[in-house]
Amino acid sequence: MKETVYPSAVQGRIVAPASKSYAQRALAAALLVPVSDNPAGWSELRNMGLCNDTSAALDAVRRLGAEIRYGENRGTYYVEGGFLRRRPQELNIGESGLSARLFTPLAAQSPEPVTVTGHGSILKRPVASAMAEPLRRLGASVSFSGDGFLPLTVSGPLRGGTVEVDGSLSSQFITGLLMASPLSAEDTHLAVRRPKSVPYLAMTLEVLHAFGISAAHAADYTEFVIPGRQRYRAAVYNIEGDWSGASCLLVAGAVASLPGGEGVTVDNLNPGSLQADRAIVEALTRAGVPMDFCGRVLTVRRTEVLRAFEFDATDCPDLFPALAALAAFCGGTTVLRGTTRLTHKESDRAATIAAEFAKLGVEVDLSQADVMAVRGLTAPDGKLRVRDTSLDSHNDHRIAMATAVAALRADRAVVIDGAEAVNKSYPEFWNDLKNICLK
Ligand SMILES: O=C(O)C1=C[C@@H](OP(=O)(O)O)[C@@H](O)[C@H](O)C1
Ligand SMILES: C=C(OP(=O)(O)O)C(=O)O
Structure with a gap:
C-alpha cells in the first residue's frame, strides 16, 4: 500500500x-x-x-x-x-x-x-x-x-x-x-x-x-532470582498508552505545527511511565521544544529555533526514527548514540533511516561506530529539499511513521511504499496523521 x-x-x-x-x-x-x-x-x-x-x-x-x-x-x-x-x-x-x-x-x-x-x-x-x-x-x-x-x-x-x-x-x-x-x-x-x-x-x-x-x-x-513454583494471580490490568507510537506525533507537533499555534496534543500518556520511549520528552527538551503536561495529556508546540542535541538511545532503540525526524529540523548536527542496537530490528534501522532520509534531503552520517549524526536543515525557507519522492518503509513501521512526519515539512509531496507496515504497532497512524493535518 x-x-x-x-x-x-x-x-x-x-x-x-x-x-x-x-x-x-x-x-x-x-x-x-x-x-x-x-x-x-x-x-x-x-x-x-x-x-x-x-x-x-x-x-x-x-x-x-x-x-x-x-x-x-x-x-x-x-x-x-x-x-x-x-x-x-x-x-x-x-x-x-x-x-x-x-x-x-x-x-x-x-x-x-x-x-x-x-x-x-x-x-x-x-x-x-x-x-x-x-x-x-x-x-x-x-x-x-x-x-x-x-x-x-x-x-x-x-x-x-x-x-x-x-x-x-x-x-x-x-x-x-x-x-x-x-x-x-x-x-x-x-x-x-x-x-x-x-x-x-x-x-x-x-x-x-x-x-x-x-x-x-x-x-x-x-x-x-526468580523463585520457582509461584502462582500467577488474576488481575485487572490497564494497558498504558504507547510512548513509542506517540513519539512520532509529538515530533510532528514540534516540527510541523503552526508557529505560535495550538500545537499537537497527545492524550493517554502516563508521565510516570516505565516505558523506555518516554525518553522522547528528554530529547524534545534538549532540542528546545515547548511542552506542557497536564495529567495524562501532553501538548507539544513549535518554536522558531530548534537546536541540535546529543542523545544516547541505547536503551530506547525504537526512538531512533522519530529522533532522526526531529533532528532533521534542528540547527546544527545532532548526535544520536546507540545505533549498534538497530541492526536486527524490523529492518537494519540505522541503514534504512540513512537511505530514506537521504531521499528527503537529510544527511545522516553513520561513519562513526555506534553513532548516527543527523545534519539539520539549512534551507532559509525551512523546508526539506526532496531528492527522490519515492520512499520505502522497508516493511518497518517506525520508518514509515518517521519519514511521514519529516515529509510534512518537505518542499513537495512524497509517496511512501509499504505504508501498511504501521499495522505492526499503530494501525490508526495514517488516520490520526490525516486528522491533524490542516490541509
Ligand atoms: O520488550 C519489549 O517490549 C521491546 C524491547 C525492545 O527490544 P530489544 O530488547 O530487542 O531492544 C524494543 O526495541 C521492542 O520494540 C519492544
Ligand atoms: C523492534 C520492534 O518490535 P519487536 O522487536 O517486538 O518486533 C519495534 O516495535 O520497533
Whole structure:
C-alpha cells in the first residue's frame, strides 16, 4: 500500500494507541493464571488495542490454553488462564520480536514439542540462536535449523537453575525467561551480560508484580532470582498508552505545527511511565521544544529555533526514527548514540533511516561506530529539499511513521511504499496523521 504525504502544518488532539509491549506481557501473564484461581482465573485487560503484534500474542495465548472474551467497553478483554489446557504443535508469532522471545520460553514449559515460527521480517532476525543454549541449560530440548533463525522447536519443562544470558542484542528473551521461570520446579538465577533496553525489563517486572509474581534483581539488571513454583494471580490490568507510537506525533507537533499555534496534543500518556520511549520528552527538551503536561495529556508546540542535541538511545532503540525526524529540523548536527542496537530490528534501522532520509534531503552520517549524526536543515525557507519522492518503509513501521512526519515539512509531496507496515504497532497512524493535518 502507498500513502502520499503532502506538505502540511499539523494541529489537534490524538489519543495515543495502546502499548503493544505492555499488551503482550499482560496477555502472557493472564494466560499463566491457573484456572482454579478465584474468580475462575479471569483477568481483565483494559484499553488494549489490536495491532498486529498484539493480535499475534492474543492468538498465541489462545493456542496455549487461554479463553478470551470481549468486554462491552472498547479495548476490554477478559482472559481466563489455563496454560497448556491446549497443547499446540505450532505457535505463529507473526512479525513480533517480543512474542518470539517471550513465547519460546513459555512453550519450553510444555512437555510436548512446540514449534515457534512467524512470518515476514521476523524470519530474517536472528532470534533463535541466542535462546537455544540458555533454554537447554534450564532443562529444555531445543532444535532449530542452525542458522539462528525461526522456526525453532522446544520442549520442556524448564526445571530452573543458574544460567548466563547475553543481554547485549536484546532484552526480550530475558523478559521471556522472567515470565516463564516462576512456573519452574526450582528457583532460576539469571546472570545477564551487558544488559541493554533495560527499561523494558522494568516493565516486565511491573507486570509480573501486578499478577502476583515476585522476582529479585540487582539494581543494574545484571542478576535476577526468580523463585520457582509461584502462582500467577488474576488481575485487572490497564494497558498504558504507547510512548513509542506517540513519539512520532509529538515530533510532528514540534516540527510541523503552526508557529505560535495550538500545537499537537497527545492524550493517554502516563508521565510516570516505565516505558523506555518516554525518553522522547528528554530529547524534545534538549532540542528546545515547548511542552506542557497536564495529567495524562501532553501538548507539544513549535518554536522558531530548534537546536541540535546529543542523545544516547541505547536503551530506547525504537526512538531512533522519530529522533532522526526531529533532528532533521534542528540547527546544527545532532548526535544520536546507540545505533549498534538497530541492526536486527524490523529492518537494519540505522541503514534504512540513512537511505530514506537521504531521499528527503537529510544527511545522516553513520561513519562513526555506534553513532548516527543527523545534519539539520539549512534551507532559509525551512523546508526539506526532496531528492527522490519515492520512499520505502522497508516493511518497518517506525520508518514509515518517521519519514511521514519529516515529509510534512518537505518542499513537495512524497509517496511512501509499504505504508501498511504501521499495522505492526499503530494501525490508526495514517488516520490520526490525516486528522491533524490542516490541509
Ligand atoms: O520488550 C519489549 O517490549 C521491546 C524491547 C525492545 O527490544 P530489544 O530488547 O530487542 O531492544 C524494543 O526495541 C521492542 O520494540 C519492544
Ligand atoms: C523492534 C520492534 O518490535 P519487536 O522487536 O517486538 O518486533 C519495534 O516495535 O520497533
